[in-house]
Amino acid sequence: MKKFLLLMVTVIFAVTGAFAQIHRPVKWTVASKKLNSKEAVVYVKASIQNGWHIYSQHVKEGGPIPTSFTFTKGADYALVGKMAEPKPKVKHEEVFKMDVGYFTNEVIFQQKVALKKGTATVRGTVEWQACDASQCLPPDDYAFAVTIK
Numbered sequence: 595m596k597k598f599l600l601l602m603v604t605v606i607f608a609v610t611g612a613f614a615q616i617h618r619p620v621k622w623t624v625a626s627k628k629l630n631s632k633e634a635v636v637y638v639k640a641s642i643q644n645g646w647h648i649y650s651q652h653v654k655e656g657g658p659i660p661t662s663f664t665f666t667k668g669a670d671y672a673l674v675g676k677m678a679e680p681k682p683k684v685k686h687e688e689v690f691k692m693d694v695g696y697f698t699n700e701v702i703f704q705q706k707v708a709l710k711k712g713t714a715t716v717r718g719t720v721e722w723q724a725c726d727a728s729q730c731l732p733p734d735d736y737a738f739a740v741t742i743k
């Protein structure tokens with residue numbers, strides 16, 4: 595009987611674990627637009643579930659985890675300037691005792707690149723933290739690549 599009970603508990607946990615999903619309230623997509631033969635823009639878009647938000651890249655030290663981008667160096671392109679973001683909403687976060695910039699619903703970040711050849715594959719990673727009114731998820735990251743032709 596003990597073996598049967600142990601087997602049933604194991605099966606229940608296995609089935610529950612198989613159907614459990616990691617909650618990911620942010621979906622990322624990447625696109626590019628060639629401006630001319632020497633320049634292009636890489637667009638990194640976050641689609642954020644209703645009720646959730648991610649933070650700006652420009653959060654002061656001591657605040658929440660900002661959204662950050664890391665690009666892999668490539669022989670066929672060079673970054674021009676820094677990753678641009680639209681103006682974020684701002685609210686006072688009592689937990690951090692500071693005003694913090696954040697985005698809801700959708701945000702598109704833009705990075706200009708100089709093309710050293712006719713085509714380039716731009717690779718990178720975005721790290722962010724998603725929060726809603728009651729919780730913040732652990733930081734997450736997304737690796738991306740986009741080919742500019």
